[in-house]
Amino acid sequence: MANFCCGLLTAKREPVPLKSVEVELEVKDHVATVISTLIYENKEDKPLEAVFVFPLPADAAVCHFSAKVGQTHVVAEVKEKQQAREEYDDALSSGQQAFLLEESDQSPDIFRLSVGSLPPGESASIRLEYVTELAVQADDGLRFCLPAVLNPRYQPPGSEGASVQVSSVPASMVPYTLSFSARVSSPRPVWKVESSSSLEPLQYLNPEQTQATVKLAAGHKFDRDVELLIYYKDAHQPSAVVEAGQDSAKPGSLMGEPVVMVSLYPEFPQAVMSSLASCGEFVFLLDRSGSMSCPTSHNKREETRIGSAKDTLLLLLKSLPVGCYFNIYSFGSDFRHIFPKSEEYSEKSMEEALKKVEEMAADMGGTEILQPLKHIYSQPCIPNQPRQLFVFTDGEVCNTKEVINLVKKNAGSHRCFSFGIGEGASSALINGLAKEGGGHADFITGNDRMQPKVMQALRFALQPAVESISVTWDLPKEVSATVLSPPITTIFQGQRSLIYAQLSGKSSEAAEGCVTVKYSLAGHPSQNQLHFSLKPAGDTGLTVHRLAARTLIRSLELEEGLSRGQKDEAVKKKVVDLSVQSGVNSSFTAFIAVNKDNGQSIQGPLVRRDVPTPRSWGFAGFSSYSGSHAQRRPQCAPQVLGSQMALPTMFGALPTPQCAPQVFCGSPMTVYGSMCAPQVSPSPMLCGAANMRFMGAANYQIAEDYYGSIPTARSKEGCLRGRLIKKSLDIFGEAAETPEPQRRRKDPLLQLVSLQKASGCWMLDAALASVLGKTSKEVEKSKPAPVNKEVWATILALMWLHAFKTDAKVEWELLALKAASWLRAQNAPCMTECVAAGNALLGCNVQADALKI
Structure with a gap:
């Protein structure tokens, strides 16, 4: 393996042309715009093709892709995918710089970026922009996730589409940097922003606290997904945003007419929700x-x-x-x-x-x-x-x-x-x-x-199932609405329902519209209604249009997938036309940019460099990317992986881009990314447990020579499960794990829960007393005489939950309701006396009303 003296290195000791990723996030209420800038630099003496496969949010509408090389700025166009691939290949063949961005055929949250013909000593700045809706969490927070980790994707035998394996490394070894900043604005005050990553303090930009900025703290590694939870005061009020159409777009088209985005948060009657x-x-x-x-x-x-x-x-x-x-x-x-x-x-x-x-x-x-x-x-x-x-x-x-x-x-x-x-x-x-x-x-x-x-x-x-859902529009007579979203089939208490609609016709700026969602809840007719102005909002760009286009594209793609057996080319053509018109990605299109102003053609064969993505602990070096442009490239022949051959390991990647079915220690295996699934009954060895293990001392030595050193700290714990031959155990030792049953029982809450009966009651025994922190004698002695043991035990369990586990109430509330229902059915005497005795025993002050008994 050659050594390079410059640039960042992959696990294969190859330079990494991607140097940094800079992400700017702008959140307006519940819609996010993300601008990513990727800086590439070729420090080698040959022209490069850099290939980067990375995750994006599944509902992202990619709407801009461009490249800047020197003083030349090239903006990509959306074209039918095969046409874009051919233009990319043609450009590389003629020595031109080209850039290709495409979505996976099989999974809309994986993208492939190809930077072709980057000359020696040259830099390129790639700009990628997308918009996405933010998901509503159960605690009313809005969740944004910038996915970083791309774990191996298992592709079962016989599934649709081909797969290509892409480079990945342990998250701690990612060779490029990430910077991330966010700006949040809303009609309502921004209450707080939380993250699983370290953040700098939230900075408010105005006295009303409706605008704020936040950044990742210094020293952040690109070793995990970046998740933000955004909380507004008086969150999630119903709203509607009307966005004007694009002047240059074809009249009557989606992009040429106004589009409205309606956000509804239904509230059900408490009487219904309590049952x-x-x-x-x-x-x-x-x-x-x-x-x-x-x-x-x-x-x-x-x-x-x-x-x-x-x-x-x-x-x-x-x-x-x-x-x-x-x-x-x-x-x-x-x-x-x-x-x-x-x-x-x-x-x-x-x-x-x-x-x-x-x-x-x-x-x-x-x-x-x-x-x-x-x-x-x-x-x-x-x-x-x-x-x-x-x-x-x-x-x-x-x-x-x-x-x-x-x-x-x-x-x-x-x-x-x-x-x-x-x-x-x-x-x-x-x-x-x-x-x-x-x-x-x-x-x-x-x-x-x-x-x-x-x-x-x-x-x-x-919750009671919501039935007979319908959406009606009340608009001025000269205006009509064409709904672009799929029909609403489910409504949950407090959860957002989004509706996109294209508005046709002219209206005055003072005109208003109304949308009404009607449904049947527990046999009773209900409705939610929202009045809104038809005047287009300012400074929205084309965000609403792009999100609406993405919603419609996804619906059409699913329709095509369901009718794929009939080769529904009409649906595919409709998706391509809509994608090209709106400039939004789809599974049938790709972004293509060719730099035709770079003067002389680039000479010499291209050297391919796979930019590695971070992966979770313990995964092997290649994950699968379905339907990519690179699937037409040569594949390696079948190999025999035995004691005298190098093999793919959990610490890095094979030196070949894709491997055909292989024979591993005498048993046929098929490799899917980093996973191996047995094709015949295997010999005693690890297989299909998310990664391949070293088999035998010779392989261990080869792997050690290849990687320089073996990072064993997590190799004993991460994803290393399965049946191993003796030599593998000799090399790695047993996985350092605590048996799951023993580990779980250390949690007092789970221990108490495990003792509850299906009916909802608890038994008065030593195990319950232990969770309560008492002896069996203390618990039985405190029991009021007229009350039977099961009733007493159940009251004590409920009181312990209400007194000492209020922070986890959402976890035990349902089983507590079942216990309370069981107690009421017993019609037991002296309940007030029992609660008083329970408070004395447990040293707490729980009111009888709180137990709902």
């Missing part, structure tokens, strides 16, 4: 791929993704209503289910499920989510038990669109709630599942706990 459903079929789908043994985040390396998911399943199972049905699926390279079909919720079925959850580990290989979903949908729905699907995954799949299409096909039979766990979870997959499944999506990163977010989703699932 949660007591029925339903709850299906939990848990990712058990090898990557789920990774830490949840850099901030909580002692907590694994699988461990957090198992804790959450415990809370969910204890919180389910009596009389419902449930089942638990887990998946990796294949899938399993606890029951052949959903079982009625009872003490017996709950205990059986919990026992099997305790035994679960991240030991099932790849991330093949499509097959378990197909099996779930093949099961007949249970009459009068609405199906609610909860999906827990780190979202590392390549066939994202195929999965989302399947959920959409079955949207009428269920609601889908999805949770992305850890850095690098695919926003396209997580948001797409919930959007097309009529549910709610959330992400668990940084210091987040999974449990409160999932329990909030369970509350949504238990």
